[in-house]
Amino acid sequence: MHDVNRQWRLVSRPAAMPEPGNWQLVEGPVPDPGEGQVVARACWLSVDPYMRGRISAGPSYARPVEPGEVMQGGGVGVVVKSRHPAFAPGDVVESMGWGWQDFATLDPRATRKVDPALGPMRHALGILGMPGLTAYFAFLETGAPRPGDTVVVSSAAGAVGQVVGQLASIMGCRAVAVAGGAEKLAWCREIGYAVGVDYKAGDLRGALAAATPEGIDVYFDNTAGPIFDAVMERINLRARIVQCGTIDTYNRPGQPDTGLRHHRHMLVKRARWQGFLYTDVAHRAEEGLARLSALLREGRLRYREDVSEGIEAMPAAFLRLLSGANLGKQLVRVSPEPA
Numbered sequence: 001m002h003d004v005n006r007q008w009r010l011v012s013r014p015a016a017m018p019e020p021g022n023w024q025l026v027e028g029p030v031p032d033p034g035e036g037q038v039v040a041r042a043c044w045l046s047v048d049p050y051m052r053g054r055i056s057a058g059p060s061y062a063r064p065v066e067p068g069e070v071m072q073g074g075g076v077g078v079v080v081k082s083r084h085p086a087f088a089p090g091d092v093v094e095s096m097g098w099g100w101q102d103f104a105t106l107d108p109r110a111t112r113k114v115d116p117a118l119g120p121m122r123h124a125l126g127i128l129g130m131p132g133l134t135a136y137f138a139f140l141e142t143g144a145p146r147p148g149d150t151v152v153v154s155s156a157a158g159a160v161g162q163v164v165g166q167l168a169s170i171m172g173c174r175a176v177a178v179a180g181g182a183e184k185l186a187w188c189r190e191i192g193y194a195v196g197v198d199y200k201a202g203d204l205r206g207a208l209a210a211a212t213p214e215g216i217d218v219y220f221d222n223t224a225g226p227i228f229d230a231v232m233e234r235i236n237l238r239a240r241i242v243q244c245g246t247i248d249t250y251n252r253p254g255q256p257d258t259g260l261r262h263h264r265h266m267l268v269k270r271a272r273w274q275g276f277l278y279t280d281v282a283h284r285a286e287e288g289l290a291r292l293s294a295l296l297r298e299g300r301l302r303y304r305e306d307v308s309e310g311i312e313a314m315p316a317a318f319l320r321l322l323s324g325a326n327l328g329k330q331l332v333r334v335s336p337e338p339a
């Protein structure tokens, strides 16, 4: 355990793909909690695609990180000091307000205790946390799948996508994975996707047509861009399109949203295209966690994680995610879990 607090602070905003030099690792004292606060030591930190938006200045659904500030992000770890009656040293806690640092001063209103009976603590950042709950609510409620539907998922092997694909198979749908490369698609097949499309292999439209002979009823979109366009040409009557992410756009901010348009497909197919944001359903986490953890216990859900070692690896782990080098939920192991 370190007696200093190492923090990654944002130094500059990237114009396109971020570089490690956009952040700087600095050392400071371990904080003391104020009245009503909790200080916890990170065991695992998360990197997530939404962080790309947080280092841009433009308007979004959350306040951006300013240069000089600690980089925002989620973490899970152990309470070391508490001045709040509901938390005691030794409690395992998760918060999306952790930041890229060893020790976080946490707001108890944005911190939850992690039940060790549900699974390893790192799952609180993945399948039993924001990505898993996003998959659960966005697919089941916004996507409104029906047995027999053809469900296409982009970024299908990722933290969110791998859960959507498995939920689709459990629901009796035919799940079609779109991901970059043979290794990711092999994993998708292993967990129940019926077929996969490698969007980096060329002829995306042809491959998608071969994979979806009966058209597409639900599209769970994590990417926008060319995959979205290819899918739209194949949607069925009353298709449902879940806009969960737009990662293809993240590293080319400011580029105009012009090009292929889908209005006619939407009208002819009377389709529904709806955005989803986890914060809208976060208050229902218990409900989703109960179902996801039961499926995990029953062996009906599997979850792959991709672990980088040490807090020094935070920027590199984030870049792995943006470049597609991660296979599964990208995590960083920061310090040992308590025995």
Ligand SMILES: NC(=O)c1ccc[n+]([C@@H]2O[C@H](COP(=O)([O-])OP(=O)(O)OC[C@H]3O[C@@H](n4cnc5c(N)ncnc54)[C@H](OP(=O)(O)O)[C@@H]3O)[C@@H](O)[C@H]2O)c1
Pocket: 048, 049, 050, 130, 131, 134, 155, 156, 157, 158, 159, 160, 161, 178, 179, 180, 181, 184, 222, 223, 225, 243, 244, 245, 246, 247, 248, 249, 276, 277, 278, 279, 321, 322, 323, 324, 325, 326, 327, 328, 329, 330
């Ligand atoms: N709306 C919400 O509340 C919410 C919550 C969580 C996540 N999300 C969104 O869901 C998406 C997936 O997040 P995640 O945490 O599960 O990440 P992830 O899928 O584990 O990792 C990101 C993946 O995106 C793919 N990718 C990167 N650039 C791409 C591009 N230009 N075109 C197509 N694919 C690209 C890469 O996979 P390939 O090798 O397959 O390219 C990469 O592995 C993101 O867009 C994220 O912003 C939204």
